[in-house]
Amino acid sequence: MSEDRILKLLEQRLGRRHARQRLGVENDHEAQVFGQGINFFHIENMPIGAAIIRAVLMVSGLYWRGRRNATKVVVRHNVISSPQVPKAFDGFTMLQISDLHVEYSAEAMAEVVRLAGDLSYDITLLTGDYRAKTWGPYDAALEGTRRVCSALRGPVYGVLGNHDTVRMLPGLEEMGIRMLMNEAETIRRGEDRIHLVGIDDAHFYRADNIEKAADGIPHEDFSVLVTHTPEIYRQAAHADFDVLLSGHTHGGQVCLPGGVPLTLSAVLPRALGSGAWRHHGMIGYTAAGAGSSVVPVRFNCPPEITLHRLRRADQ
Numbered sequence: 119m120s121e122d123r124i125l126k127l128l129e130q131r132l133g134r135r136h137a138r139q140r141l142g143v144e145n146d147h148e149a150q151v152f153g154q155g156i157n158f159f160h161i162e163n164m165p166i167g168a169a170i171i172r173a174v175l176m177v178s179g180l181y182w183r184g185r186r187n188a189t190k191v192v193v194r195h196n197v198i199s200s201p202q203v204p205k206a207f208d209g210f211t212m213l214q215i216s217d218l219h220v221e222y223s224a225e226a227m228a229e230v231v232r233l234a235g236d237l238s239y240d241i242t243l244l245t246g247d248y249r250a251k252t253w254g255p256y257d258a259a260l261e262g263t264r265r266v267c268s269a270l271r272g273p274v275y276g277v278l279g280n281h282d283t284v285r286m287l288p289g290l291e292e293m294g295i296r297m298l299m300n301e302a303e304t305i306r307r308g309e310d311r312i313h314l315v316g317i318d319d320a321h322f323y324r325a326d327n328i329e330k331a332a333d334g335i336p337h338e339d340f341s342v343l344v345t346h347t348p349e350i351y352r353q354a355a356h357a358d359f360d361v362l363l364s365g366h367t368h369g370g371q372v373c374l375p376g377g378v379p380l381t382l383s384a385v386l387p388r389a390l391g392s393g394a395w396r397h398h399g400m401i402g403y404t405a406a407g408a409g410s411s412v413v414p415v416r417f418n419c420p421p422e423i424t425l426h427r428l429r430r431a432d433q
Contacts, residue, residue, distance in 0.1 A: 119288070127288045132299055136318075136325075140284045143323050148283075149253040155280070155322035156349050156385050162281070162412055163252050171413045184372075184415025189225040191421045193233055196394055196403055199429040202340045202360050204310035208430040213239040213270070215423050216346075216365025217407030219281065220262025221250035222414045226421050227262060230408050231269040239425060241305070242270045244295060245365040245405065246279025246319065246346030248286065256282075260289040267293050275303065275314055279346035279366065280322035281411070298344060300327040302335060312428075313341040315359070321347040321366060321384070328357050348404045349386050355400040362402040363426065367391045369406030373418040392419075 128137035147154040149163045161167045175181035203210075213234065220227050249259035259282075267274060276295040278284065291297055298316020305312050313335050320326035328343075328350070335341055341361070343354050348364040355362075369392035370379020382391040389395055395402045406422045 124285050124288065128284060131287065131291075132284075136299070137284070140318065140323065140325050143325065144283055147323070155324065156320070156347075157383070160252075160322065161383065168412045175413070175415060180417070181415065184413075184417055187416040188223065188410045188414050188421060189229060191226050191229040191233060191408055191423060193237065194393075194405075194422045194424045196424055196426045197429055198361055198401055198403075198426055199431045200340070200360055200401065201431045203428045203430040204307070204312065204340060205430060206307035206310035207312055207340070207428050210307075210312070210428045211239040212342075212363075212426045212428075213237060213242045213423065214245060214363055214365075214403075214405055214426060215242065215266070215408055216245040216405040217247040217279070217368060217409050217411065218244075218263060218266065219247055219250040219407075219409035219411050220266070221258050222411070223250075223409030223421075224262070226409055227266055230266055230423055233423060234266075234269045237425060239272065241272050242274040243314075243344050243363060244274065244276035245344060245363060246277050247281040247365065247407075247409075247411070248279070248290070249281045249283070250409075250411070252281045252322075256286050256289075260286060260293075263290065264293045267295065275316065275344065277316040277344050277346055278319050280319050282319070284318075298331070300325075300331040302331055302341075311339065313339055314344055315341055316344040317350075319346055320350050326350060328353055332357060332359075347384060348390050348402060349384050351386065351390060351397050351400070351402060355398045359400055362400060363405075364403070365405045365407050367404055367406075368411060369393075369404070369419045371407075371410060371416055371419055375418055377418050379419070
């Protein structure tokens with residue numbers, strides 16, 4: 119698809135200002151190693167970094183073990199218990215799949231497809247990073263994502279991550295994903311409702327706009343913020359969200375025994391870097407992701423897909 123055609127589609131979908139701003143920031147900063155975004159250093163934008171890590175692992179004899187680990191996707195179960203959950207949504211289940219990086223993670227994606235086929239859930243949430251690299255062609259990422267989506271049932275909602283170009287948006291929506299670009303979607307069951315709010319990438323491109331996304335949602339309604347990165351936890355908690363679901367950190371991807379991450383590539387407390395957490399009154403979950411980034415290995419941090427089940431707690 120030509121650049122002019124993509125720009126026209128994005129302007130129709132997002133509005134002229136958002137489309138041109140997002141594309142402009144990408145053109146100025148895509149693949150930038152230092153500066154830009156929340157943190158200063160971006161190893162995922164540094165090709166020599168991947169080569170060095172791979173070489174060290176090969177010399178140590180750990181590389182192929184790490185590759186095997188990266189294919190062993192597990193299903194995590196997380197209960198979100200809150201008195202704010204409407205009665206009709208007690209038991210409502212959301213399948214979260216994050217950080218696919220499909221070109222680096224073909225075997226893991228095949229396992230995701232197999233596992234998803236055996237699960238029962240109401241909706242799917244894709245929390246960004248469909249592409250392996252942070253620049254360059256994206257057709258392979260779209261095709262790999264399409265294969266994953268073909269195994270999913272029910273409505274699928276998604277957001278973009280820091281590896282994703284906004285040029286992917288038309289292709290993602292063509293395959294049936296309702297992309298939330300600083301937007302909200304209301305899900306109804308009878309007279310009850312919950313709100314899904316999704317924001318554009320907040321980590322690298324800083325294209326998030328919580329205020330716009332949540333505008334019009336009543337304070338007393340149950341709302342779930344879907345974001346690629348958990349780094350906006352403070353803003354989300356003070357914006358009255360009940361739940362924040364995210365990915366981005368890979369749980370560290372390379373961890374010491376006990377799951378202690380060497381690094382999270384994110385600016386946030388380590389307690390928020392993986393799994394379930396709370397901040398003020400907001401419930402959060404940071405998925406370890408289904409794929410792998412930079413180097414397709416994992417140690418002491420298995421890839422995951424996550425089933426979140428809403429439960430109405432006693433007042």
